[in-house]
Amino acid sequence: MSQPIALSSEVPATCRACNVRHAGMCAVLTAAELATMARSARRTQHAPGEPLVVEDSKLTSYANVTDGVVKLSRVLRNGRQQVVGLQFAPDLLGRLFGRENLVNVEAASEVDLCRIPKDVLEQLVATNPVLKQRLLDQSLQDLDEARDWMVTLGRKDARQRVASLLLLVARRCGAPGIDDPDRVVFDLPLTRSDMADFLGLTIETVSRQISRLRHEGVVQVANHRHVVIPSLPRLETLAG
Template sequence: MSLSTTERAANFCQACAIRNRAICSELDDKEIGVLNQLGRRRVLVPGEQLLWEGDEAVLVANVIDGVLKLSTQTVDGKEQILGLVYPSDFLGRPFGQTTPYGVEALTEANVCVFERRDFDRFAREHPRLEHKLLERTLAELDRTRRWMLLLGRMNAEQKLATFLLEMASRLGETGWKEGNGATGRIIDLPLSRQQIADVLGLTIETVSRQLTKLKKDGLIDLPSRREIAILQPAELEHRAG
């Protein structure tokens, strides 16, 4: 017997790797099927823009896999990276009129994209989804406050240690691999050292010196320019303060 469109959508979402962590996790199969019909899957290549700062907020999206950056333009035209977005994170401004930041893929990324008006209407009709949106908004506010502390009060070593631990935690098992001569688990960095410096408010020279120091102290290994093996996470947490 053939499956209906709603049933196929629900089955597709049940197999999603971030199903239990995404904003739609509180919905039942029927609701998931309806929501899925409102959206579409989109694959982004590194460097591809999903949202533009200041544009009308026409889209919202849920990240399935990959890493994206949030950024804004300063008055002198330079880019300032505001943060990173990981699998299960939600993008866009529901119930808003304009997009407050640009969103660009750092790695290949899969996202579920929805027209904002359709998503807003669905959310109003499903209080559990609205509640999840509120939870995510408050969690994002907490992360922003921690980020302000990181940028304003921590020294360079604390900033870099905190950044590496946060990235390792957010990427989880899907962001790690074994091998390449390192004795620990290795995380693929979606950012260059210059981008890390921009995120942390440091110079690229400072980032390189701190990475070298952490390697010399045996806390990390550097199999390549875009890979870091965290060998002593407990000590790295101590360095992060």
């Protein structure tokens, strides 16, 4: 059974002003469910590099990414960090019905979160099959991306890895050109060090491959972070 559409006048004011009100899990909630969640949710803002969740800590709340990009990482026994994923608006942070946080979560860019107590969201999921399916779809998307990334790290060369990462960010948070839909613009949310950790490369190799892509006209980079992809199909081809 489909969920009734929440009329704009019935939706809490905080939700009406939200960037992802019509995306992600909130898009399938009724006005009453949004009101239930809004009563206990809190909005938080975070600067780049700020820790959001600590690995192995008790899971007491979930968070909907309403703006920005976060990075997920694990810390090895020798203290080295491995970036294992990125999440974008409107992704949900936290393993549903889990007891512990399995990864470290850090703001990769300026990030806005809508934090929801664990019991509140889990109760909504238990009573709303459409919401359960929406969150299952996100989990399956995360699994598909993880499998794709296994191929990237296991079989692609350095140039293809860097192109694959740029393609991932372009697809998830890039803004298409007004007159050319193949042109995409975005601010890269990762430092060269983070990119190296994510790709299994050295910082020097990442910088060298970005310079190579610039010389080939595949990307344009200003101030190390502002990226223009003149032709997304060309980047897709180079990413393999």
